[in-house]
Amino acid sequence: MKLTDFQEAFPDDTACMRFLEETVWVNGRHCPECGCLNTVPLGGKAAERHLYHCRDCHKQFTVTSGTWLHSRKLPLTKYFEILYYSVNSSFGMASTRISEWTGVSQKSVWKILQAFRELQGFWLTLTDKLTNTVEFDTKYVGGQPRKQKDAEGNRVKNKRGRGTKKQAVFVAAERQGEVRATVVPNEAEDTIRPLAEAQVDPQAHIMSDGDGTFAKIARSFALQSQCSHRDWDFSKDGVHNNTAESFNSWVEHMRDVHFFVSKDHMQRYVNDVMTRWNLRVAVEREVTQKGQRVRKILMEKMPLLDRLRVIFGHAVGCNVRRNRKTGGIMVVA
Incomplete structure (x- = not known):
């Protein structure tokens, strides 16, 4: 996926939030605190923040509550842009290079990528x-x-x-x-x-x-x-x-x-x-083998947005914050 196409798909925070809501709440909007499905959107200025109210535990939440994207200080579009450079590359990209291209400090990019890598540990907990x-x-x-x-x-x-x-x-x-x-x-x-x-x-x-x-x-x-x-x-x-x-x-x-x-x-x-x-898919391609054109099954990268959907689908419960003592990151329960 080209960067220009990615930017057109996520031009603002509203588009990013809509993508997260469709991904995280694929089985219906629910409260991350109690799991209740009886929730309602708030109006007024709260609607601009995509804020919802739980009628069971009476707490307010967004789709990023209880995830590593909660309490963020950068625009959500910056997070998505940083993830684009990392996920779309073959074997990742150094935080120093991404920092140069996005205008975000290297420390912030490193923290964001580390939190994203921590989230991807869900593979080890699958049943x-x-x-x-x-x-x-x-x-x-x-x-x-x-x-x-x-x-x-x-x-x-x-x-x-x-x-x-x-x-x-x-x-x-x-x-x-x-x-x-x-x-x-x-x-x-x-x-x-x-x-x-x-x-x-x-x-x-x-x-x-x-x-x-x-x-x-x-x-x-x-x-x-x-x-x-x-x-x-x-x-x-x-x-x-x-x-x-x-x-x-x-x-x-x-x-x-x-x-x-x-x-x-x-x-x-x-x-x-x-x-x-x-996150690869089997694709049949025509390749040259010993001077002859043959069809062969190759493993290729899953489309970028599909990969993000799989990863973000496990975001709830992975709340990662910077450790003020060590400067690293820690998982908050």
Whole structure:
């Protein structure tokens, strides 16, 4: 979607509020405090603010109440413009660049994007579990270790993979389906098992590399298969975890945009990548393969407004504010 088309769709705050109301209240307008459907719009100047009154708890609210857009100081059109640059790009965009293009301070843009990434963590709380064939893998996120030398002047060899100091991310990816990616403190069985059982259907077929932890966890599911990467066995008779590896490459591309992501905010950035992966649609295209034109099913980005509708549909309950002590953000219950 072009920026000019986006600006025509959301020329003012009224258009933005109308879009949010159609998205958040898809099943009818309700009070975010008590969930009552018996609500009425207020008149006068309150109508300009799109304010409503609940006849049950007698509280006033708008569609942004109880969400990360509540008590905003910038026009709603600025929020939508910032989200356009971030969501419409392939792997996100740095807050410094968006700040230059929108005229909003970098700190404000960063806070807005962090709140939006926090909202996208709804994937990890969905009751719908991954089914059919599900691939397990662990991604270690971080840059190359600094070159170090010991007391004798010899170069220190840093560990790679399991045992590294990089941040670990547990990835469960359904083939031709969605993915769940969770930042974990370690790769122990006691840490991974609760996540796997909460996110994957017990009747699923688990596939992974030769990791012993995944082999133990997979025994709780209907079927399990492994391919040993150590023995250069990456795919055999349909057994592989290349889907999870593909998602891991998307996480790695994230670092090409943001360069450095701290462990404290890692889950929020992973949420963003997870949303980009899950909100794709299968499209049949004609492509050139080995010199011949063939039709092939490709995964392409869902239209921008449709993606925003899915994400904003889970906005209620994610009230994010700036932490005045640390300067970061926190979720307000």
